Structures are given as structure tokens and as C-alpha cells.
Amino acid sequence: NAVIYRADYQPPAYWIDTVDLCFDLDPAKTRVLNKMKVRRNPQVAPQPLKLDGDELNLARVLVNGQGTSFKMEGDRLVLENLPEGDAPFDLEIFTTCAPAKNSKLMGLYTSNDSFFTQCEAEGFRRITYFLDRPDVMASYTVTLRADKQKYPVLLSNGNLVDQGDLDDGRHFAKWVDPHRKPSYLFALVAGQLVCREQKITSRSGNDHLLQVYVRAGDLDKTEHAMNSLIASVAWDEARFGLPLDLERFMIVATSDFNMGAMENKGLNIFNTKYVLASQATATDTDFMNIESVVGHEYFHNWSGNRVTCRDWFQLSLKEGLTVFRDQEFSQDLAGEASARAVKRIEDVRVLRTAQFPEDAGPMAHPVRPEQYLEINNFYTVTVYEKGAEVVRMQQTLVGREGFEKGLAQYFQRHDGQAVTCDDFAQAIADANPGSHLANNLEQFKRWYSQAGTPRVKATTRFENGTYEITLSQSCPPTPGQAAKEPFVIPVAWGLVGADGREVAGGMQVMTQATETIRVDGLASEPVPSLLRGFSAPVVLEWDATDAQLLALLEHDTDPFNRWEAAQRLGVRRMLDAIRGSGAITLDDAYLQAMRSILRHPKLDAAFKELVLTLPAETYVSEQLDEVDPQRVHAVRESLREQLASALAGDWAWAYEEHKENGAYRPDHVSAGRRALAGLALTHLCIAARSSGDTVWPGKAYQRFKDASNMTDRFNALSALVVSGHELSRPALDRFHGMFRGEALVLDKWFALQAGAPDRGGNVLPVVRSLMQHPDFNLRNPNRARSLIFSYCSANPGAFHRADAAGYVFWGDRVLELDGVNPQVAARLARAMDRWRKLAEPMRSAAREAIARVAAKPDLSNDVREVVTRALA
Ligand code: BAL
Ligand code: ZN
Structure with a gap:
């Protein structure tokens, strides 16, 4: 229960070379026989072997076939009387666990x-005692034994080498993974x-x-996942020269899963949400998400599995790289430049x-990160x-080619190793x-060590045909980091002339606190287009005029900044109203600009939908x-x-x-058309509310x-619900009746x-009553997220009530979930992250609600870490 620091990393005192696991599977009591070949790490001073464990029942420990003394240090099994020297010895551990009682998943x-x-990050220790850390890599042989009728399919990592029947209606399967791997x-x-x-x-x-494994009845929803997998295999080989290194690659879907999916070697386990899709049950967004998550897990086979993390502080080594790879995959599959830009905008929006x-x-x-109490809390949008x-x-x-060379260098240098973020950047730079x-490698690596979003302030000057853009960077303090050093910030820029044509452009790689871009010989003052394509994850502070933004919205050759101009126009109007009287009448210039985008003869529907959606x-x-x-x-x-x-x-x-x-x-084109039609229908139903029109709600x-x-069905339902039309009730009832057997729907x-x-x-009374619905189940993470998180984390206007009832609901649910599944509970706890920014009386009420959760004596580490930091 102590904080773990990156600076305290020590190599393991022992290596585990082989693991031979034998499971007798039983929901109430599964027996696990774990036979390992272990040896001392000669580079580390002799010390006892301390194996991680969690909620295990220990029955037997043998060293070289003989009983041995051991002791427990908390959850750890400590072996002191081990054979001398560096020669491998046999360690056999027999434990049982209770899978049916495991609500933590x-x-x-x-x-x-x-x-x-689910073993990442530290789940393997809940299966057997082990050095459950990513830098200990072993070769695994796994034998599964179970009732043949109840469990006809028996899968593990690698290749199936044997299978057959046993007595009493049981059968077995033996799997050998040809690749060494960490326990996660x-x-x-x-x-x-x-x-x-x-x-x-x-x-x-x-x-x-x-292979894609699902429950009987779901097979007709697996075609898209399979196609996505086939596309992923082909893409990684074509783009980065990284081939599939397994004879067999399996995906299995389960409806109870904490995360989206997991990249276990050769046996990816997925949340059904990211596998199952049919046109009747899944939206275009679901289809796109499946493509990207299937890609993501598959790409981990190299970026994560062949080269893994030395310790969990290096998590972004595999996750940042693999998200980048899945984003590139989706962009490449989207094809045209405009569709790539849409994907880029969506990613930046997240x-x-x-x-x-x-x-x-x-x-x-x-x-x-530098420290954590519970690593599960650091599977974050930052990492x-x-x-x-x-x-x-x-x-x-x-450059793109240089990066491909760099990645090849990284895999060549580190294949089979557990390494660090420094190793990654070094390989890209060395190539x-x-x-x-x-x-600028050392300075660039501040992106790994300094938290906070840098701000780049842009000021401009035009004199005697010379245009100057001065860029100044700063970064606000974050917990534990008061002062920040300058980052390396690539700022892609362009200048748009008075006639709408591009007059100059380039890339300013900022390394100093302040730098100036100068362009001479201009006949008239241009409009700057800065941070094109969102070339760095910074806040661009640029006090643009409406005229400049309208010009970019109309003319910029960079689709990202075209979209960004519309966002800025919208944000400015909202902020003016929020800071002012709360009321606003939209001006003609803004409305006309939105109209011309909506009616534009050449722009893609998907892009229009993004521009017309308010921030x-x-x-x-x-x-x-x-x-x-x-x-x-209210203002929005x-x-x-x-x-x-x-x-x-x-x-x-x-x-x-x-x-x-x-x-x-x-596909992207028809999905874009559906998205725009859906947005239009929503606006038509909203307009109908003020005009009293019944035609559009009827059409919806x-x-x-x-x-x-x-x-189309969900967009129409959503248009009715969002506009608050009375037809939403019969529509919701009908929808439930149609899809009562479809959990994801x-x-x-x-x-x-x-x-x-x-x-x-x-909304809160609706949420409370839905908690009593027969289809609600707090123990199922997808269902808990769909109801509770959709309210607490994704509906700020309804959640932050002056009477604090939303916060009371939140606190009750965090505590309730913590007794079931701390990982999910801690995610819900994060709904209050920004409480300090709240206006009164919400701020005090929020603090009280967080303090009430924090005061519970037996909180999990997961929730304790989140609420303690929130109150700090
Ligand atoms: N490694 C955990 C799930 C994922 O990011 O792929
Ligand atoms: Zn991942």
C-alpha cells in the first residue's frame, strides 16, 4: 500500500526462464500448478526470492522437488533457503483461486x-505466485483441464500442441507459446x-x-472484426515491415471486461463492444472503433509484445506508440486526404x-509518470x-521515412527486450x-518528463512588407512540478493572402522560450495559419479577429485549421455569453459562414458535420x-x-x-453522409421545439x-431525446422492446x-430509476459505464446541480462500485477531477462529497489515490 517511484527501479533479483502451468478449471475453486525454472540474476546481490500474489490460497511450495520453508510478507511469498549459485532450480507452487467470486475482473x-x-498490469499474481513485473520474461507451456460439455473450447497463448479426453467428462488442451513474454x-x-x-x-x-471467438448467436456480428484484423496484418507489414510472427492469432470477445481490449500474445481478449457489429446493432462509430481497436491490439504484437516495457512507468512506450500506430492505420484506411483530416480532427478532439x-x-x-500508488490509475489519456x-x-x-527507419532501428536493437521511453527516442534519433x-534529443525528452499542456502565445506584426509572428511558450505548474523548461515544439505554419491564396509556409521547430518567424516581400497583410494539423499538443493562444478566422474557415488549405477556425468562432461566442449576460444573439457573419460550409459543393459531409458541431x-x-x-x-x-x-x-x-x-x-463517405443527416435531423427537431412544428419530430x-x-435509427432516436420531444418516450420504449436481447444496444x-x-x-431522477431497471447491472462494467458514467462524467449540465444531489449520487456509486470493482470505481471517481474550478455553491458541495468518499476507511488503493490527489 505504498507509493512506488520510478527512481527506485531495481532489476529483478531472479529470472524465471520457463513456466509450466496446469489449470484444473472450476468456477468455485480452480487449481493452479505452476512449475518454474528459476535462477538468480548474477548482476544483483544475493537476496530472498519475493513472489507477488493476491487473493490466492497457497497449498504447496517445492524447490527441486522438496518441501521448503517460506514466509509471507503481506501478499508476497518469500523464499529464503534457495540453492546457492547461479544454476537454475525448479520451483513448484500449487495454489487455488475462486474465479466465480472475482468481481474485480x-x-x-x-x-x-x-x-x-486479464493480467495487465498486475493480474497474473491473482492466478499464481510470480515475479509479476514486465521485465521478467519466460517461455510458457499451459495445460487446461475442464468439463468438456461446459467448456468445449480451451485456449491459451501460442500453438495448440496436444488435446484429448480425460476421465469424468473432462478434457484437456496443451498450448505452447513460442515467444518469451512477461506475465501480463x-x-x-x-x-x-x-x-x-x-x-x-x-x-x-x-x-x-x-480466429474470432464469440458466444453462439453472435457469429454473424464478427465479419467486420475479422476484416479489420486482416487489414491490420497487411498494414503493419506494408507500412512498417512488421510481419505476424505466429501461426495462429485469436481474438475472443467477452461482455465483462474492464478495458476495451487486451493484447495478450496470440490470444487477444476483447470487450464485446469492440468486436461485435452488424448493421442492425452497431453504429458507424462502433464500426470505426472496432477497426481501430482491433488494429491497436494487433499492432501491440510488435510495439508492446516483441519489445515491452522495463517497468510500468514506461507504459507509454507501448501505449503511446501503439495509439499512434492505430491512428495512422485508420488514416491510411480512410484513404483520401480529406478523410484523413477528419480522423485527425476526431483524435485531436479527444x-x-x-x-x-x-x-x-x-x-x-x-x-x-514518476510515481503511482495504483498503476491501473495510469492507463490514462495522457499516457x-x-x-x-x-x-x-x-x-x-x-520525417515519415526517417520515422520508419527509426522504428526499424528500435525493433532491431531491442527485439525481445524490456526497455524504456529513453531507448525509444534514442533509436529514432540515432537512425x-x-x-x-x-x-535536440535531451530537450525533446521533456515531453516525457514534464506534465501540463504547454501554451504557445502568438503575436503578429506587419510592417513594410514584412510579416512577423512571435511565438512564446510557457507551461503552467502541475502537482509536484512548479517550474517547466522549454519544450521542443514543432509549429507547422502558413500564410493565407488577402485573395485567399497560400503565400508562404513552413515548420518552425521551437526550442527557445520565444522565437520569431519572418516573411518578407508581402504586398499586403496575410492571415496566419498556425499549428497546422495540430502539429504539437499545445494550447495556441492567438487573439485572432473574427475576420481572420472567417478567412481561414473559407480559404485555409489546412483542413484542420479550417475546422479550428470554426471552433474558435463558436468558443468565442459562447465565452462572451457565459461571461456576460448569459444571452446571445448569433451574428449574421457567423451564421452565414456556417451556412456556406453546410451548403459547400466540394467539402465532405463528414468534415461539414465536424465544423457544424459546436465545441x-x-x-x-x-x-x-x-x-x-x-x-x-444553457449557453451552448x-x-x-x-x-x-x-x-x-x-x-x-x-x-x-x-x-x-x-x-x-x-465506409467513410457514406458514414459521413449519415452523420451529417443525423446532425441535421437533430437541429430540425430542436428548431421544431421553439417553432411548435410537429412535422420534423414526426419525420424523425x-x-x-x-x-x-x-x-440512422439511433440518430433519429437521439434527435427526439435531445430535443426533448414527447415522441421520445414511445420511441425509447419501442427501442428497448426491439433490442432487449442485445446487451450492447x-x-x-x-x-x-x-x-x-x-x-x-x-435527468438525475431518470438515472436513479434506471438503476432499478431489470436490465441494469452494476457488476457489468459496460452497463455501469453506460448509465452512471454517462451521467456523472459526460453530462456536466445535469450532474453539477446546485442542490448537490448529483454529487451525493456520485459518492454513493463510487463507494458501491469500490466494493465490486475498484478499477471501474476509480474511473468514476475521476468525474470530480475539476472540482476546484467549479463556482459556488457547487465547489464546496463537491469537496464535501469527495471528502465523504475519502473518509471511508477500507477504500481500495485505486479510489484512495484519486480522491487523495483531488483533495491535496
Ligand atoms: N494494454 C491494455 C489495453 C491496450 O491498451 O491495448
Ligand atoms: Zn494498448
Whole structure:
């Protein structure tokens, strides 16, 4: 229960070379026989062997076949009388555990009468005593024994080398993993599963068997996951020369899973949310997410599994890199430049609405954290998404080809090793001597060590045909880091002339606190386009005029900054209203600009949808020193209503123009059309609320009933719910009736109601009553997230109530969940991260609610760490 520090890293005192595990699977009491070959690490002074364990029943310990003395230090099993010298010895440990009682979903657990494992980060110690740390890599042989009728499918990592029947209706399967791996990549699955399989031959001519395992009845929802896997294998080989190194690659879906998915070697275990999709049950977003998560887990096979982390502080080594790789994969699959830009905007939106607040709050930490109490709390948007931006900047600084060379260098140098973020950056730099990265490597690595979002302030001057842009960087203090040194910041820039044409452009690689870009010989003052493509994860402080932003929205050749101009125009109007009287009337210039984007003959529908979507409430709130979330919500709603009413004719045109897509395909072009039609329908229903019109809500209801796919159906349902139309009730009831057997669709049904716009405090009572719904189940993470998180974390206008009832609900749920699944509880605890920014009386009420949670004596480390930091 102590804080762990990166600076305290010590190499392991022992190595474990081989592990032979034998499981007798039983939900109530599973027996685990673990035979290891262990040897001392000659580089470390002799000391006892201390094995990690958690909630295990220890039955026997043998060293070289003989009973031995041992003692317990907390959860650790300590062996002192071990053979002298460096020669390997046999260590045999026999334990039992209770998978059916494992509601934490870490280690070995049951879900729907099947067995699954989750070992990252520290779940393997809940299966057997072990050196459960990523720098101890071993060769695994696994034998699974279980009732044949109940558990006909028995899977583990690697290759199936033997199987057969045993007495009493039991059977066995023996698996050998040809690759050494750390314990967090171990996996087993046993249950009644069916699989879709596909044989493929890779570019290099090797044959592989790909399998996707699901429950019977779900097989018709696995085609997209399989296609995504096939595409992932091909992409990694084509783009980075990284082939599949296994004969067999399996994906298994389970509906009880803490995370999205897990990259266990050769046996990825997935949340059903990221596997199952059919046009009737999954939206376009679900299809895209499946593609990217399947890609992400597959890409880990190299970036994570072949080269892993020395310790958990290095988590971003594999996660930042693999998010970067999955983002690139999705962009490459999207194809055209405009579709790539849409994906980039979506990724940046996640970063700015989730990671920037994290970087400014009590849980702020560097991409490579310095300390943790519970590592599960550090699977964060900082480690993942900001980590990916840090990798992306390295690519920017060495160029795309240089980055490919750098990655090849990294894998060549470190294949089979457990390494650090420093090793990664060093390899990329070494492969690119003379590059901006190589020339500034130590300074660049501050991105790994300094927390907080840097701010780049831009000021401009035009005199005698010379345009100057002065850029100054700073970074606010974060917990434990009062002062920051300058970062290396690549700022992609361009100048747009008065006639809308590009007049200059380049990349300023900032290394100093202040730098100036100068362009001579200009006939008139241009408009600067800065941080193109979001070339660095910073806040750009630029006091642009409306005219400059409107010019960029119309002319910028950089689609990201075109979108960004619209965001700035929207944010400015919202902030003016929030800081002012709370009321605002949208100006013609803004409305006209939005109209011309909506009606633009050449722009993609997906891009239009992004431009016409107002900045999120959380993003707007981050721009304020003190936040009244209800006021932010009210202002955004007011703007949306005006946008809806003023452009009603244009929205009607957009809906009619984009609503028909022919046969459903989840490709980017038709998904973009559906997205824009959905946004239009929402605005038309919102406009109908003020005008009293019944035609559009009626059309939305009809669309909801007749839709041929989930995207259109859900968008129509959402339009009714968001606009608060009375037809939303029968539509919600009908939706539930149609999909009562589809867990993932019911998650959407819960989430939509919990995330609905608040009208006079009506959402919390709905959430409370949905907690009593027969389909609600707190123990299922997806369901808990769909109802509770959708309310507490994703609906600020409804959650932050002046009467504090939202906070009381939050505290009760955190404590309730902590008794079931601390990892999920700690995520929910993070809903209060930004409490210090709240206006009174919410701030005091929030502090009281957090203090009430913190006062509970037997809190998990997970929740304790979050609430303690929040109050610090
Ligand atoms: N390694 C945990 C799940 C993921 O990031 O792929
Ligand atoms: Zn990952």
C-alpha cells in the first residue's frame, strides 16, 4: 500500500526462464500448478526470492522437488533457503483461486459461464505466485483441464500442441507459446464459444490462421472484426515491415471486461463492444472503433509484445506508440486526404476534451509518470493520447521515412527486450542523425518528463512588407512540478493572402522560450495559419479577429485549421455569453459562414458535420477560470437552438440531400453522409421545439421506425431525446422492446437517457430509476459505464446541480462500485477531477462529497489515490 517511484527501479533479483502451468478449471475453486525454472540474476546481490500474489490460497511450495520453508510478507511469498549459485532450480507452487467470486475482473474470472483472464498490469499474481513485473520474461507451456460439455473450447497463448479426453467428462488442451513474454501477456479462455476463422498468407509468404471467438448467436456480428484484423496484418507489414510472427492469432470477445481490449500474445481478449457489429446493432462509430481497436491490439504484437516495457512507468512506450500506430492505420484506411483530416480532427478532439483537462487537474502526470500508488490509475489519456502525440512529433521532426527507419532501428536493437521511453527516442534519433530530433534529443525528452499542456502565445506584426509572428511558450505548474523548461515544439505554419491564396509556409521547430518567424516581400497583410494539423499538443493562444478566422474557415488549405477556425468562432461566442449576460444573439457573419460550409459543393459531409458541431461543454469550460456547468450548458443549448432555427432551411436541405445512402456500408463517405443527416435531423427537431412544428419530430419518429441500420435509427432516436420531444418516450420504449436481447444496444439506450440535456433537473431522477431497471447491472462494467458514467462524467449540465444531489449520487456509486470493482470505481471517481474550478455553491458541495468518499476507511488503493490527489 505504498507509493512506488520510478527512481527506485531495481532489476529483478531472479529470472524465471520457463513456466509450466496446469489449470484444473472450476468456477468455485480452480487449481493452479505452476512449475518454474528459476535462477538468480548474477548482476544483483544475493537476496530472498519475493513472489507477488493476491487473493490466492497457497497449498504447496517445492524447490527441486522438496518441501521448503517460506514466509509471507503481506501478499508476497518469500523464499529464503534457495540453492546457492547461479544454476537454475525448479520451483513448484500449487495454489487455488475462486474465479466465480472475482468481481474485480483482474486475474482469472468467469463471465456468462466461461473463463477469461486479464493480467495487465498486475493480474497474473491473482492466478499464481510470480515475479509479476514486465521485465521478467519466460517461455510458457499451459495445460487446461475442464468439463468438456461446459467448456468445449480451451485456449491459451501460442500453438495448440496436444488435446484429448480425460476421465469424468473432462478434457484437456496443451498450448505452447513460442515467444518469451512477461506475465501480463498471459491469457486463457475456456467456455462455450464459436469462431469465425480465416486462413491468410502474408506478403512474406507465411500462412496464418486468424480466429474470432464469440458466444453462439453472435457469429454473424464478427465479419467486420475479422476484416479489420486482416487489414491490420497487411498494414503493419506494408507500412512498417512488421510481419505476424505466429501461426495462429485469436481474438475472443467477452461482455465483462474492464478495458476495451487486451493484447495478450496470440490470444487477444476483447470487450464485446469492440468486436461485435452488424448493421442492425452497431453504429458507424462502433464500426470505426472496432477497426481501430482491433488494429491497436494487433499492432501491440510488435510495439508492446516483441519489445515491452522495463517497468510500468514506461507504459507509454507501448501505449503511446501503439495509439499512434492505430491512428495512422485508420488514416491510411480512410484513404483520401480529406478523410484523413477528419480522423485527425476526431483524435485531436479527444485529446483536447479529455487529456487537456487531465493535464490541468489533480491527476496531471507526465507521459512517463514518476510515481503511482495504483498503476491501473495510469492507463490514462495522457499516457495513451498525449503519448501518441509525442510519438507523432518525433515523426514530424525526422520525417515519415526517417520515422520508419527509426522504428526499424528500435525493433532491431531491442527485439525481445524490456526497455524504456529513453531507448525509444534514442533509436529514432540515432537512425536520423542531423535531424531536429537528434539535435535536440535531451530537450525533446521533456515531453516525457514534464506534465501540463504547454501554451504557445502568438503575436503578429506587419510592417513594410514584412510579416512577423512571435511565438512564446510557457507551461503552467502541475502537482509536484512548479517550474517547466522549454519544450521542443514543432509549429507547422502558413500564410493565407488577402485573395485567399497560400503565400508562404513552413515548420518552425521551437526550442527557445520565444522565437520569431519572418516573411518578407508581402504586398499586403496575410492571415496566419498556425499549428497546422495540430502539429504539437499545445494550447495556441492567438487573439485572432473574427475576420481572420472567417478567412481561414473559407480559404485555409489546412483542413484542420479550417475546422479550428470554426471552433474558435463558436468558443468565442459562447465565452462572451457565459461571461456576460448569459444571452446571445448569433451574428449574421457567423451564421452565414456556417451556412456556406453546410451548403459547400466540394467539402465532405463528414468534415461539414465536424465544423457544424459546436465545441463540447467540457472544452468550453476549460477556457474559464471558474465554471458554472449549468450556465455553460444553457449557453451552448441557446447557440444550438439559434443555429437550428436560423439555418432551418439549410438543415432541411442537408437532411434530404444526405439521408439516403443505398445499401448500408460502414465506409467513410457514406458514414459521413449519415452523420451529417443525423446532425441535421437533430437541429430540425430542436428548431421544431421553439417553432411548435410537429412535422420534423414526426419525420424523425418515422425514420426511427423505418431505418435500415442502427446509425440512422439511433440518430433519429437521439434527435427526439435531445430535443426533448414527447415522441421520445414511445420511441425509447419501442427501442428497448426491439433490442432487449442485445446487451450492447441496451448500453446505448441507457447512455442516451443518462446523457440527455437536463431540463429542470429531470435527468438525475431518470438515472436513479434506471438503476432499478431489470436490465441494469452494476457488476457489468459496460452497463455501469453506460448509465452512471454517462451521467456523472459526460453530462456536466445535469450532474453539477446546485442542490448537490448529483454529487451525493456520485459518492454513493463510487463507494458501491469500490466494493465490486475498484478499477471501474476509480474511473468514476475521476468525474470530480475539476472540482476546484467549479463556482459556488457547487465547489464546496463537491469537496464535501469527495471528502465523504475519502473518509471511508477500507477504500481500495485505486479510489484512495484519486480522491487523495483531488483533495491535496
Ligand atoms: N494494454 C491494455 C489495453 C491496450 O491498451 O491495448
Ligand atoms: Zn494498448
